Amino acid sequence: xxxxxxxxxxxxxxxxxxxxxxxxxxxxxxxxxxxxxxxxxxxxxxxxxxxxxxxxxxxxxxxxxxxxxxxxxxxxxxxxxxxxxxxxxxxxxxxxxxxxxxxxxxxxxxxxxxxxxxxxxxxxxxxxxxxxxxxxxxxxxxxxxxxxxxxxxxxxxxxxxxxxxxxxxxxxxxxxxxxxxxxxxxxxxxxxxxxxxxxxxxxxxxxxxxxxxxxxxxxxxxxxxxxxxxxxxxxxxxxxxxxxxxxxxxxxxxxxxxxxxxxxxxxxxxxxxxxxxxxxxxxxxxxxxxxxxxxxxxxxxxxxxxxxxxxxxxxxxxxxxxxxxxxxxxxxxxxxxxxxxxxxxxxxxxxxxxxxxxxxxxxxxxxxxxxxxxxxxxxxxxxxxxxxxxxxxxxxxxxxxxxxxxxxxxxxxxxxxxxxxxxxxxxxxxxxxxxxxxxxxxxxxxxxxxxxxxxxxx
Numbered sequence: 001x002x003x004x005x006x007x008x009x010x011x012x013x014x015x016x017x018x019x020x021x022x023x024x025x026x027x028x029x030x031x032x033x034x035x036x037x038x039x040x041x042x043x044x045x046x047x048x049x050x051x052x053x054x055x056x057x058x059x060x061x062x063x064x065x066x067x068x069x070x071x072x073x074x075x076x077x078x079x080x081x082x083x084x085x086x087x088x089x090x091x092x093x094x095x096x097x098x099x100x101x102x103x104x105x106x107x108x109x110x111x112x113x114x115x116x117x118x119x120x121x122x123x124x125x126x127x128x129x130x131x132x133x134x135x136x137x138x139x140x141x142x143x144x145x146x147x148x149x150x151x152x153x154x155x156x157x158x159x160x161x162x163x164x165x166x167x168x169x170x171x172x173x174x175x176x177x178x179x180x181x182x183x184x185x186x187x188x189x190x191x192x193x194x195x196x197x198x199x200x201x202x203x204x205x206x207x208x209x210x211x212x213x214x215x216x217x218x219x220x221x222x223x224x225x226x227x228x229x230x231x232x233x234x235x236x237x238x239x240x241x242x243x244x245x246x247x248x249x250x251x252x253x254x255x256x257x258x259x260x261x262x263x264x265x266x267x268x269x270x271x272x273x274x275x276x277x278x279x280x281x282x283x284x285x286x287x288x289x290x291x292x293x294x295x296x297x298x299x300x301x302x303x304x305x306x307x308x309x310x311x312x313x314x315x316x317x318x319x320x321x322x323x324x325x326x327x328x329x330x331x332x333x334x335x336x337x338x339x340x341x342x343x344x345x346x347x348x349x350x351x352x353x354x355x356x357x358x359x360x361x362x363x364x365x366x367x368x369x370x371x372x373x374x375x376x377x378x379x380x381x382x383x384x385x386x387x388x389x390x391x392x393x394x395x396x397x398x399x400x401x402x403x404x405x406x407x408x409x410x411x412x413x414x415x416x417x418x419x420x421x422x423x424x425x426x427x428x429x430x431x432x433x434x435x436x437x438x439x440x441x442x443x444x445x446x447x448x449x450x451x452x453x454x455x456x457x458x
Contacts, residue, residue: 065170068215123147172214308353310425348425356419
Protein backbone atom coordinates (compact mmCIF):
# COMPACT_ATOMS: atom_id res chain seq x y z
CA UNK A 1 0.00 0.00 0.00
CA UNK A 2 1.65 3.30 -1.05
CA UNK A 3 2.26 6.00 1.57
CA UNK A 4 0.06 9.07 1.76
CA UNK A 5 1.10 12.08 -0.19
CA UNK A 6 -0.65 14.64 1.98
CA UNK A 7 1.47 16.66 4.36
CA UNK A 8 0.36 15.83 7.86
CA UNK A 9 1.95 14.64 11.09
CA UNK A 10 1.33 10.97 10.36
CA UNK A 11 2.85 8.57 7.85
CA UNK A 12 4.30 10.97 5.28
CA UNK A 13 6.36 12.95 7.75
CA UNK A 14 6.82 10.20 10.30
CA UNK A 15 10.48 9.68 9.52
CA UNK A 16 11.41 12.93 7.83
CA UNK A 17 10.82 14.69 11.13
CA UNK A 18 13.73 12.75 12.55
CA UNK A 19 16.29 14.37 10.26
CA UNK A 20 18.55 17.30 11.04
CA UNK A 21 20.28 17.45 14.37
CA UNK A 22 18.57 14.40 15.86
CA UNK A 23 20.83 11.72 17.37
CA UNK A 24 22.15 9.10 14.98
CA UNK A 25 19.91 6.42 16.50
CA UNK A 26 16.83 8.52 15.69
CA UNK A 27 18.00 9.45 12.19
CA UNK A 28 18.70 5.82 11.32
CA UNK A 29 15.29 4.49 12.31
CA UNK A 30 14.28 1.97 9.61
CA UNK A 31 11.83 3.48 7.12
CA UNK A 32 10.69 0.16 5.70
CA UNK A 33 10.32 -3.38 6.96
CA UNK A 34 13.24 -4.41 4.76
CA UNK A 35 15.50 -1.95 6.60
CA UNK A 36 14.43 -3.35 9.97
CA UNK A 37 17.24 -5.32 11.65
CA UNK A 38 16.55 -8.56 13.49
CA UNK A 39 13.24 -9.97 14.73
CA UNK A 40 13.03 -12.34 11.76
CA UNK A 41 10.81 -14.62 13.85
CA UNK A 42 8.18 -11.85 13.82
CA UNK A 43 8.50 -9.86 10.59
CA UNK A 44 10.27 -12.09 8.09
CA UNK A 45 8.41 -12.46 4.77
CA UNK A 46 5.58 -14.93 5.20
CA UNK A 47 5.13 -14.35 8.92
CA UNK A 48 1.57 -13.41 9.95
CA UNK A 49 2.51 -10.03 11.40
CA UNK A 50 4.50 -9.08 8.31
CA UNK A 51 1.56 -9.98 6.07
CA UNK A 52 -0.89 -8.03 8.24
CA UNK A 53 1.35 -4.96 8.22
CA UNK A 54 1.82 -5.01 4.45
CA UNK A 55 -1.93 -5.39 3.95
CA UNK A 56 -2.63 -2.52 6.34
CA UNK A 57 -4.81 -4.64 8.65
CA UNK A 58 -3.22 -4.68 12.08
CA UNK A 59 -5.16 -4.79 15.32
CA UNK A 60 -3.98 -3.85 18.79
CA UNK A 61 -0.57 -5.31 19.66
CA UNK A 62 1.87 -5.52 22.52
CA UNK A 63 5.63 -5.73 21.93
CA UNK A 64 7.55 -7.26 24.80
CA UNK A 65 11.31 -7.02 24.55
CA UNK A 66 14.51 -5.42 25.87
CA UNK A 67 15.61 -1.83 25.18
CA UNK A 68 16.80 -1.17 21.66
CA UNK A 69 15.10 -4.20 20.12
CA UNK A 70 12.92 -2.07 17.83
CA UNK A 71 9.58 -1.81 19.63
CA UNK A 72 9.01 1.89 18.88
CA UNK A 73 10.34 1.65 15.35
CA UNK A 74 8.09 -1.28 14.54
CA UNK A 75 5.08 0.66 15.84
CA UNK A 76 6.01 3.61 13.61
CA UNK A 77 6.29 1.33 10.59
CA UNK A 78 2.86 -0.11 11.33
CA UNK A 79 1.40 3.41 11.46
CA UNK A 80 3.07 4.15 8.14
CA UNK A 81 1.70 1.05 6.41
CA UNK A 82 -1.80 1.43 7.84
CA UNK A 83 -1.92 5.15 7.01
CA UNK A 84 -2.69 5.89 10.62
CA UNK A 85 -1.80 8.92 12.71
CA UNK A 86 1.01 7.88 15.07
CA UNK A 87 0.31 9.25 18.57
CA UNK A 88 2.98 8.54 21.19
CA UNK A 89 1.94 8.29 24.83
CA UNK A 90 4.14 7.81 27.90
CA UNK A 91 2.65 5.74 30.68
CA UNK A 92 5.18 7.35 33.03
CA UNK A 93 4.56 11.07 32.47
CA UNK A 94 1.02 11.29 31.05
CA UNK A 95 -2.32 10.48 32.66
CA UNK A 96 -6.08 10.15 32.13
CA UNK A 97 -6.44 13.78 31.05
CA UNK A 98 -4.12 13.18 28.11
CA UNK A 99 -6.09 10.04 27.20
CA UNK A 100 -9.25 12.15 26.95
CA UNK A 101 -7.44 14.55 24.60
CA UNK A 102 -6.25 11.63 22.46
CA UNK A 103 -9.81 10.28 22.26
CA UNK A 104 -11.20 13.66 21.19
CA UNK A 105 -8.50 14.07 18.55
CA UNK A 106 -9.05 10.51 17.30
CA UNK A 107 -12.81 11.13 17.02
CA UNK A 108 -12.27 14.23 14.87
CA UNK A 109 -9.63 12.43 12.83
CA UNK A 110 -11.94 9.50 12.11
CA UNK A 111 -14.50 11.89 10.61
CA UNK A 112 -11.92 12.61 7.91
CA UNK A 113 -11.13 8.92 7.38
CA UNK A 114 -7.81 8.85 9.22
CA UNK A 115 -7.33 6.15 11.84
CA UNK A 116 -5.33 6.69 15.03
CA UNK A 117 -2.56 4.44 16.29
CA UNK A 118 -1.83 5.09 19.95
CA UNK A 119 1.63 3.94 20.95
CA UNK A 120 2.03 3.51 24.71
CA UNK A 121 5.64 3.23 25.79
CA UNK A 122 6.29 1.38 29.06
CA UNK A 123 2.70 0.19 29.12
CA UNK A 124 3.53 -1.92 32.18
CA UNK A 125 3.48 1.35 34.15
CA UNK A 126 -0.12 2.08 33.20
CA UNK A 127 -2.18 2.43 36.37
CA UNK A 128 -5.68 1.00 36.71
CA UNK A 129 -7.38 4.33 35.98
CA UNK A 130 -5.42 4.86 32.76
CA UNK A 131 -6.19 1.35 31.55
CA UNK A 132 -9.90 1.65 32.37
CA UNK A 133 -10.10 4.99 30.51
CA UNK A 134 -8.49 3.49 27.43
CA UNK A 135 -10.27 0.13 27.26
CA UNK A 136 -13.65 1.14 25.69
CA UNK A 137 -11.97 3.07 22.88
CA UNK A 138 -9.82 0.09 22.03
CA UNK A 139 -12.88 -2.14 22.10
CA UNK A 140 -14.91 0.05 19.71
CA UNK A 141 -11.99 0.45 17.30
CA UNK A 142 -11.53 4.20 17.71
CA UNK A 143 -7.93 3.57 18.76
CA UNK A 144 -5.50 0.94 17.56
CA UNK A 145 -3.32 0.36 20.60
CA UNK A 146 0.28 -0.73 20.41
CA UNK A 147 2.06 -1.09 23.72
CA UNK A 148 5.75 -1.56 24.42
CA UNK A 149 7.14 -3.12 27.58
CA UNK A 150 10.34 -4.56 28.95
CA UNK A 151 8.41 -6.39 31.67
CA UNK A 152 6.33 -9.55 31.59
CA UNK A 153 2.88 -8.27 30.53
CA UNK A 154 1.14 -11.19 32.25
CA UNK A 155 1.82 -9.53 35.60
CA UNK A 156 1.74 -5.86 34.69
CA UNK A 157 -1.06 -5.24 32.18
CA UNK A 158 -4.79 -5.30 32.97
CA UNK A 159 -6.08 -8.74 31.81
CA UNK A 160 -9.07 -7.10 30.11
CA UNK A 161 -6.76 -4.87 28.08
CA UNK A 162 -4.21 -7.62 27.47
CA UNK A 163 -6.92 -9.96 26.14
CA UNK A 164 -7.59 -7.49 23.31
CA UNK A 165 -3.96 -7.38 22.21
CA UNK A 166 -1.74 -9.81 20.36
CA UNK A 167 1.57 -10.20 22.19
CA UNK A 168 4.82 -10.45 20.23
CA UNK A 169 8.12 -11.11 21.99
CA UNK A 170 11.07 -9.22 20.54
CA UNK A 171 14.56 -10.55 21.13
CA UNK A 172 17.82 -8.68 21.79
CA UNK A 173 19.62 -8.13 18.51
CA UNK A 174 22.50 -10.49 17.84
CA UNK A 175 25.99 -8.99 17.64
CA UNK A 176 26.16 -9.60 13.87
CA UNK A 177 22.82 -7.82 13.40
CA UNK A 178 24.04 -4.83 15.39
CA UNK A 179 27.25 -4.82 13.35
CA UNK A 180 25.11 -4.53 10.20
CA UNK A 181 23.26 -1.57 11.73
CA UNK A 182 26.56 0.15 12.53
CA UNK A 183 27.96 -0.40 9.03
CA UNK A 184 24.74 0.90 7.50
CA UNK A 185 24.97 4.07 9.61
CA UNK A 186 28.62 4.63 8.66
CA UNK A 187 27.82 4.22 4.97
CA UNK A 188 24.59 6.23 4.80
CA UNK A 189 25.30 9.71 3.46
CA UNK A 190 21.70 10.86 3.73
CA UNK A 191 20.84 10.11 7.35
CA UNK A 192 23.96 8.51 8.78
CA UNK A 193 27.67 9.30 8.97
CA UNK A 194 28.56 8.54 5.35
CA UNK A 195 29.61 12.11 4.54
CA UNK A 196 32.23 11.96 7.28
CA UNK A 197 34.07 9.13 5.51
CA UNK A 198 34.78 7.37 8.79
CA UNK A 199 36.08 3.79 8.70
CA UNK A 200 36.00 1.23 11.50
CA UNK A 201 38.35 -1.64 12.33
CA UNK A 202 36.83 -5.09 12.61
CA UNK A 203 37.82 -5.47 16.27
CA UNK A 204 36.30 -2.07 17.08
CA UNK A 205 33.09 -3.05 15.30
CA UNK A 206 32.96 -6.31 17.24
CA UNK A 207 33.60 -4.50 20.53
CA UNK A 208 30.78 -1.98 20.03
CA UNK A 209 28.37 -4.65 18.78
CA UNK A 210 29.10 -6.87 21.78
CA UNK A 211 29.04 -4.02 24.30
CA UNK A 212 25.60 -2.97 23.05
CA UNK A 213 24.16 -6.14 24.60
CA UNK A 214 21.43 -6.45 21.99
CA UNK A 215 20.53 -2.73 22.00
CA UNK A 216 20.85 -1.12 18.56
CA UNK A 217 20.20 2.36 19.99
CA UNK A 218 23.14 1.98 22.39
CA UNK A 219 25.39 0.77 19.56
CA UNK A 220 24.56 3.76 17.35
CA UNK A 221 25.05 6.20 20.23
CA UNK A 222 28.49 4.72 20.87
CA UNK A 223 29.35 4.77 17.17
CA UNK A 224 28.33 8.42 16.89
CA UNK A 225 30.54 9.30 19.85
CA UNK A 226 33.47 7.40 18.33
CA UNK A 227 33.00 9.08 14.94
CA UNK A 228 32.92 12.48 16.62
CA UNK A 229 36.22 11.63 18.30
CA UNK A 230 38.10 10.66 15.13
CA UNK A 231 36.50 13.31 12.89
CA UNK A 232 36.09 13.36 9.11
CA UNK A 233 38.11 10.70 7.31
CA UNK A 234 39.12 9.16 10.62
CA UNK A 235 39.37 5.53 11.65
CA UNK A 236 37.59 4.04 14.64
CA UNK A 237 40.04 1.71 16.36
CA UNK A 238 39.43 -0.62 19.27
CA UNK A 239 40.92 1.98 21.62
CA UNK A 240 38.63 4.71 20.30
CA UNK A 241 35.68 2.33 20.66
CA UNK A 242 36.57 1.63 24.29
CA UNK A 243 36.75 5.34 25.06
CA UNK A 244 33.41 5.92 23.36
CA UNK A 245 31.81 3.09 25.31
CA UNK A 246 33.07 4.55 28.57
CA UNK A 247 31.80 8.00 27.60
CA UNK A 248 28.43 6.52 26.83
CA UNK A 249 28.23 5.02 30.33
CA UNK A 250 28.91 8.44 31.81
CA UNK A 251 26.23 10.08 29.64
CA UNK A 252 23.75 7.41 30.69
CA UNK A 253 24.02 8.61 34.30
CA UNK A 254 20.82 10.27 35.42
CA UNK A 255 22.66 12.15 38.19
CA UNK A 256 25.79 13.25 36.37
CA UNK A 257 28.79 11.31 37.71
CA UNK A 258 26.89 9.34 40.34
CA UNK A 259 26.49 6.35 38.02
CA UNK A 260 30.25 6.01 37.70
CA UNK A 261 30.88 6.76 41.36
CA UNK A 262 28.31 4.22 42.51
CA UNK A 263 29.64 1.31 40.47
CA UNK A 264 33.12 2.19 41.73
CA UNK A 265 31.83 2.14 45.31
CA UNK A 266 30.20 -1.25 44.78
CA UNK A 267 33.36 -2.71 43.27
CA UNK A 268 35.54 -1.41 46.08
CA UNK A 269 33.15 -2.65 48.78
CA UNK A 270 33.24 -6.11 47.22
CA UNK A 271 37.04 -6.01 47.02
CA UNK A 272 37.20 -4.78 50.62
CA UNK A 273 35.12 -7.78 51.82
CA UNK A 274 32.33 -5.56 53.15
CA UNK A 275 28.92 -7.15 52.43
CA UNK A 276 27.10 -4.26 54.13
CA UNK A 277 28.62 -1.67 51.82
CA UNK A 278 28.16 -3.92 48.79
CA UNK A 279 24.45 -4.41 49.50
CA UNK A 280 23.90 -0.70 50.10
CA UNK A 281 25.50 0.43 46.84
CA UNK A 282 23.75 -2.34 44.92
CA UNK A 283 20.41 -1.21 46.32
CA UNK A 284 21.20 2.45 45.60
CA UNK A 285 21.97 1.72 41.97
CA UNK A 286 18.96 -0.48 41.31
CA UNK A 287 16.60 1.90 43.10
CA UNK A 288 17.91 4.76 40.92
CA UNK A 289 17.04 2.87 37.76
CA UNK A 290 20.40 1.38 36.86
CA UNK A 291 20.30 -1.53 34.41
CA UNK A 292 20.53 -4.64 36.65
CA UNK A 293 22.26 -6.62 33.90
CA UNK A 294 24.98 -3.96 33.76
CA UNK A 295 25.61 -4.52 37.48
CA UNK A 296 25.54 -8.28 36.94
CA UNK A 297 28.20 -8.02 34.23
CA UNK A 298 30.41 -5.98 36.53
CA UNK A 299 30.08 -8.62 39.24
CA UNK A 300 31.05 -11.34 36.77
CA UNK A 301 34.14 -9.32 35.93
CA UNK A 302 34.88 -8.83 39.63
CA UNK A 303 34.71 -12.57 40.28
CA UNK A 304 37.48 -13.13 37.74
CA UNK A 305 39.59 -10.10 38.57
CA UNK A 306 39.48 -9.88 42.37
CA UNK A 307 38.65 -13.42 43.53
CA UNK A 308 39.88 -15.69 40.78
CA UNK A 309 40.97 -19.12 41.91
CA UNK A 310 40.89 -18.23 45.60
CA UNK A 311 37.25 -19.32 45.23
CA UNK A 312 36.44 -20.79 41.79
CA UNK A 313 32.75 -20.86 42.75
CA UNK A 314 32.61 -17.06 42.73
CA UNK A 315 32.44 -16.87 38.93
CA UNK A 316 29.77 -19.58 38.87
CA UNK A 317 27.70 -17.68 41.44
CA UNK A 318 28.04 -14.39 39.55
CA UNK A 319 26.98 -15.91 36.23
CA UNK A 320 24.11 -17.74 37.90
CA UNK A 321 22.90 -14.44 39.38
CA UNK A 322 23.02 -12.82 35.95
CA UNK A 323 21.02 -15.68 34.45
CA UNK A 324 18.53 -15.66 37.32
CA UNK A 325 17.85 -11.96 36.89
CA UNK A 326 17.50 -12.34 33.14
CA UNK A 327 14.97 -15.13 33.75
CA UNK A 328 12.98 -13.49 36.57
CA UNK A 329 13.35 -9.77 35.92
CA UNK A 330 12.50 -7.11 38.51
CA UNK A 331 11.88 -7.33 41.40
CA UNK A 332 12.34 -11.09 41.98
CA UNK A 333 15.63 -11.32 40.12
CA UNK A 334 17.21 -8.57 42.20
CA UNK A 335 17.47 -10.97 45.14
CA UNK A 336 19.81 -13.16 43.09
CA UNK A 337 22.07 -10.13 42.53
CA UNK A 338 22.02 -9.39 46.25
CA UNK A 339 22.94 -12.99 47.04
CA UNK A 340 25.84 -12.80 44.59
CA UNK A 341 27.04 -9.51 46.09
CA UNK A 342 27.13 -11.06 49.56
CA UNK A 343 28.99 -14.11 48.28
CA UNK A 344 31.57 -12.07 46.37
CA UNK A 345 32.14 -9.73 49.30
CA UNK A 346 32.75 -12.59 51.75
CA UNK A 347 34.83 -14.77 49.41
CA UNK A 348 38.64 -14.96 49.80
CA UNK A 349 40.33 -12.48 47.48
CA UNK A 350 43.10 -12.94 44.94
CA UNK A 351 44.10 -11.04 41.82
CA UNK A 352 46.75 -13.60 40.85
CA UNK A 353 44.78 -14.88 37.85
CA UNK A 354 44.30 -11.27 36.69
CA UNK A 355 48.03 -10.54 37.05
CA UNK A 356 48.98 -13.83 35.36
CA UNK A 357 46.78 -13.10 32.38
CA UNK A 358 48.30 -9.64 32.00
CA UNK A 359 51.78 -11.15 32.09
CA UNK A 360 50.78 -13.79 29.55
CA UNK A 361 49.52 -11.10 27.18
CA UNK A 362 52.75 -9.14 27.64
CA UNK A 363 54.86 -12.17 26.75
CA UNK A 364 52.65 -13.01 23.78
CA UNK A 365 53.13 -9.49 22.41
CA UNK A 366 56.88 -9.50 23.16
CA UNK A 367 57.42 -12.92 21.60
CA UNK A 368 54.68 -13.25 18.96
CA UNK A 369 56.55 -15.62 16.62
CA UNK A 370 58.08 -18.30 18.85
CA UNK A 371 57.59 -21.77 17.47
CA UNK A 372 55.69 -24.46 19.34
CA UNK A 373 58.21 -27.02 20.70
CA UNK A 374 58.24 -30.12 18.50
CA UNK A 375 57.32 -32.58 21.24
CA UNK A 376 53.96 -30.85 21.99
CA UNK A 377 52.95 -30.30 18.37
CA UNK A 378 50.07 -32.17 16.82
CA UNK A 379 51.07 -34.90 14.34
CA UNK A 380 48.00 -35.99 12.37
CA UNK A 381 49.97 -37.06 9.25
CA UNK A 382 52.91 -39.37 8.55
CA UNK A 383 54.98 -36.51 7.16
CA UNK A 384 54.57 -34.52 10.35
CA UNK A 385 55.71 -37.50 12.39
CA UNK A 386 58.76 -37.88 10.16
CA UNK A 387 59.56 -34.22 10.77
CA UNK A 388 59.58 -34.84 14.51
CA UNK A 389 56.15 -33.47 15.40
CA UNK A 390 55.09 -34.96 18.73
CA UNK A 391 58.36 -36.89 19.15
CA UNK A 392 59.33 -37.33 22.79
CA UNK A 393 55.99 -36.24 24.19
CA UNK A 394 55.23 -38.07 27.46
CA UNK A 395 51.59 -38.91 28.18
CA UNK A 396 51.00 -37.80 31.79
CA UNK A 397 48.50 -40.57 32.53
CA UNK A 398 51.17 -43.21 31.86
CA UNK A 399 52.58 -42.23 35.24
CA UNK A 400 51.03 -43.45 38.46
CA UNK A 401 51.04 -39.84 39.65
CA UNK A 402 49.52 -38.52 36.37
CA UNK A 403 52.54 -36.24 36.06
CA UNK A 404 55.68 -36.49 33.91
CA UNK A 405 58.02 -33.47 33.92
CA UNK A 406 58.49 -31.92 30.49
CA UNK A 407 58.61 -28.43 28.92
CA UNK A 408 55.49 -26.69 27.63
CA UNK A 409 56.91 -23.25 26.84
CA UNK A 410 59.26 -22.27 23.99
CA UNK A 411 62.92 -22.50 25.00
CA UNK A 412 63.29 -18.71 24.80
CA UNK A 413 60.87 -18.21 27.71
CA UNK A 414 61.03 -21.66 29.27
CA UNK A 415 61.65 -20.33 32.79
CA UNK A 416 58.85 -17.77 32.82
CA UNK A 417 56.50 -17.85 35.80
CA UNK A 418 53.17 -16.26 34.93
CA UNK A 419 50.90 -17.52 37.68
CA UNK A 420 51.78 -17.59 41.36
CA UNK A 421 48.91 -18.60 43.65
CA UNK A 422 47.95 -16.52 46.66
CA UNK A 423 47.74 -17.63 50.28
CA UNK A 424 43.98 -17.79 50.73
CA UNK A 425 41.13 -20.09 49.85
CA UNK A 426 41.48 -22.67 47.13
CA UNK A 427 44.76 -21.15 45.95
CA UNK A 428 46.46 -22.63 49.04
CA UNK A 429 45.72 -26.07 47.58
CA UNK A 430 46.92 -24.94 44.16
CA UNK A 431 50.17 -23.74 45.73
CA UNK A 432 50.73 -27.15 47.30
CA UNK A 433 50.19 -28.90 43.98
CA UNK A 434 52.52 -26.53 42.13
CA UNK A 435 55.20 -27.04 44.80
CA UNK A 436 54.83 -30.84 44.56
CA UNK A 437 55.10 -30.75 40.74
CA UNK A 438 58.12 -28.44 40.91
CA UNK A 439 59.82 -30.85 43.34
CA UNK A 440 59.21 -33.72 40.92
CA UNK A 441 60.70 -31.69 38.08
CA UNK A 442 63.83 -31.02 40.10
CA UNK A 443 64.12 -34.69 41.14
CA UNK A 444 63.07 -36.25 37.83
CA UNK A 445 64.49 -33.90 35.22
CA UNK A 446 62.88 -33.82 31.83
CA UNK A 447 62.11 -37.57 31.78
CA UNK A 448 61.98 -38.55 35.41
CA UNK A 449 58.93 -40.37 36.72
CA UNK A 450 58.09 -40.60 40.41
CA UNK A 451 55.83 -43.23 41.93
CA UNK A 452 55.11 -41.31 45.09
CA UNK A 453 51.48 -40.56 45.82
CA UNK A 454 50.88 -36.80 45.62
CA UNK A 455 47.82 -37.11 47.85
CA UNK A 456 50.12 -37.82 50.78
CA UNK A 457 51.73 -34.42 50.43
CA UNK A 458 48.96 -32.13 49.17
